[in-house]
Amino acid sequence: MKKALLSVSDKTGIVEFAKELSALDYELYSTGGTKKTLEAHDVAVKSVSELTQFPEIMDGRVKTLHPHIHGGILADRDVPEHLEALNELGIELIDLVVVNLYPFEQTVARPDVTEEEAIENIDIGGPTMLRASAKNFKHVLTVVDPADYAAVIDKIKHDQADYQFRKSLMLKVFDHTNHYDAAIVNFFSNKVTTLRYGENPQQAARFVKTSAAPNTIAGARQLHGKALSYNNIKDADAALQLVKQFSVPAAVAVKHMNPCGVGTGETIAEAFQHAYEADDQSIFGGIVSLNKEVDKETAEQLKAIFLEVVIAPSYSSEALELLTQKKNIRLLEVQMHGDEETEEFVSVSGGYLVQDKDQKVLSPDEMTVVTKAQPTAEQWQAIELGWTVVKSVKSNAIVLANDKHTVGIGAGQMNRVGSAKIAIERAAAIDDHVIMASDGFFPMSDTVETAALAGITCIVQPGGSIKDQESIDMADKHGIAMVMTGMRHFKH
């Protein structure tokens, strides 16, 4: 009589499957829980202890780890010495192995999981049987997936459990144990964090970390607040990347992956005040990054508004005391210096794209004035600020800025003049201190004209359009100073 060993954590479909196997004249053996389930449904089944002559010990840590099980699975039926060895030792052949594993992944997906629970859910006996029977797939059928029960019965019934079918079951096993082991590595190395959900609640999500560097979001130290959400992580990274570009004290507020206010100052408190004034409406519920230690004064300002996340290299003890009074704010400590990853990835169907990060920072002496009017000294400072920010805004990007902060930001429009109109509309006031920065060239002169009508007197843009001259003429007509950088900063 053929023997089948059934040891499953997921008991779905096991009773029906076992009944079919019995009907096909298989003698069934099971571990404790599986045996109980089968007996509760009147399936005749024996304990694996009858094969091992050994009880299950240590809360199930050892139940099938025994030569009487593994000899019976691993014997190569084509090698007479193998069969002789079994015969001498009284080991019987096992022809079919049905195993699915302790639910490690489901266990560690629980936010309150303890390390002990995770450890107890590392299955040892199950993968050992799976690997043994899959290795001997020419002689032993291995079923790891309850979804295959019906097909296995069908194949056995019709005598069609041939080499190809057995091999397909074998591949499924090694794929499964491979995935299972990877989940263990990921959990214990903290490389993968399961998130509550993705961009929206209906999307499952996880954070796969490739670095633990303290100058990255993955390596950030969370000092306070709830776990970061998927959107928090993305926005926090956008805010971090931009604030790192400044050497002077700077503050960046981000909403939905775009900066909504960026400010610089003599102190970090002044920088934040400027970022806040840049757009005191959009910052609500935003993510704020600061490139210097948060002091008490800054903390008081931060505390006064609702923010999801604050990112800074450090916090004074008074600042921490103030900010931790807010239950819903998340505080991250991230270093602003150190090596940067030089490449970035984005997935597309069927693959992913890799590119160098857009890290080149241009200084004013690398830019060319192409108009009769020249930028003032103050406008040059505004150009530096605006040009730094525009790199971090989704294309088509238009940034209005003075030497202290952004004034209006137009992001992600499908035509450039549309972004310019939004930036202008968001600006509280436009005076001679305000410059316009554009991440791409002007395909025609309409954006320059829109800028002129809004009172803008200085523009910085890459140049490179075949119609550059029309834009320059339009700038000259309105007395606008135009600077070309020769470098564009699209961000899709």
Ligand SMILES: NC(=O)c1ncn([C@@H]2O[C@H](COP(=O)(O)O)[C@@H](O)[C@H]2O)c1NC=O
């Ligand atoms: N330790 C062992 O010898 C062992 N043998 C089988 N298992 C696992 O025990 C589970 C089934 O247990 P039960 O039939 O008691 O519900 C299966 O997920 C199986 O993979 C074991 N458990 C863990 O390693």
